[in-house]
């Protein structure tokens with residue numbers, strides 16, 4: 001290892017084989033700009049966080065105004081206007097989306113600082129709810145293939161594999177239900193019935209990414225099967241944790257993916273797009289019964305969880321401005337426009353012999369590329385990443401799944417550039433394969 005390497009340790013990066021990090025100086029709309037002025041189309045919304053475009057002027061102004069007034073204050077025992085306003089607006093946005101559905105109304109918001117912590121909080125609240133009510137439950141049910149974050153709790157709930165295998169001895173037991181792929185729904189429901197008969201009354205929560213599992217390679221499943229799974233869990237009093245860290249804020253075509261399953265979860269976990277992708281923030285939204293379980297004369301019964309930057313005022317201001325954009329603009333019309341473009345491209349990609357499957361859901365487009373090694377360690381991910389970047393597009397395939405998940409401001413002409421560059425990238429892989437075989 002040379003002494004000249006940067007001391008910055010990057011996430012999800014094998015530094016020994018990966019070249020130096022791409023230095024980004026500024027960003028605007030769907031574009032990232034390098035120091036040399038080179039423009040890169042951000043085809044993955046900078047890890048799924050950005051919704052309305054980089055440096056959206058309204059959010060920039062809101063953060064600038066806030067930073068000069070109050071940058072941070074302890075949130076235990078203290079509050080501030082951005083948090084109060086955000087909470088009212090967020091809860092009203094949720095209410096307007098879920099008002100026709102059966103279930104307990106979401107009325108409280110607990111803030112943290114990432115997707116992982118939003119989930120961790122929900123898991124703790126669920127387990128705590130039963131313990132506080134004198135009926136402790138020790139099991140958690142999750143979907144196979146799920147990804148809920150990188151803390152020990154969220155790793156336990158997520159899929160076991162290359163991401164976390166060296167920590168397996170430290171992870172607690174979580175039951176995993178097979179993913180309900182199209183055509184397999186009835187089998188999965190039967191498995192769920194069998195599991196619930198044995199363990200339903202010991203289970204505190206069912207955790208799931210509604211409609212699309214992101215890190216599993218943008219795996220799509222139906223709202224109908226999710227709705228049935230949820231109803232079965234409810235029969236046993238199991239709490240529903242909807243991990244909408246990726247799917248929230250329009251990614252799947254509705255503001256929240258849970259809407260497509262017609263369920264009001266007991267916990268709606270948000271992050272990434274909450275601040276429009278500007279600042280780190282997590283929110284765990286829940287109903288009165290959960291809040292009441294921790295509402296007590298005894299201090300020992302309070303909810304024990306905090307992160308130093310809980311409800312940071314600048315993050316709240318960004319989230320508030322982002323929600324105002326949702327009120328002022330037809331954001332979902334842009335998601336529908338992107339979906340329309342994706343569907344046209346999907347028809348072309350389906351015809352390729354090196355493509356195994358194409359999925360489109362809302363603003364998400366995913367292609368599974370034929371490869372000897374499937375899954376996260378497929379080497380074509382790096383080849384495609386390099387090719388795309390050399391041609392001015394940021395895509396970061398998950399193994400042999402290449403996906404596009406752009407900010408909603410992206411223009412159709414830039415989507416075309418992405419589809420066309422990816423097409424050439426797959427051609428170049430195929431040509432390489434042919435040459436190697438010859």
Ligand SMILES: Cc1ncc(COP(=O)(O)O)c(C=O)c1O
Pocket residue numbers: 114115116117119147148149150209214215243244245246247271272
């Ligand atoms: C569905 C889902 N849950 C949780 C997380 C973890 O979020 P964070 O990286 O902000 O901790 C992610 C991150 O990609 C995610 O996609």
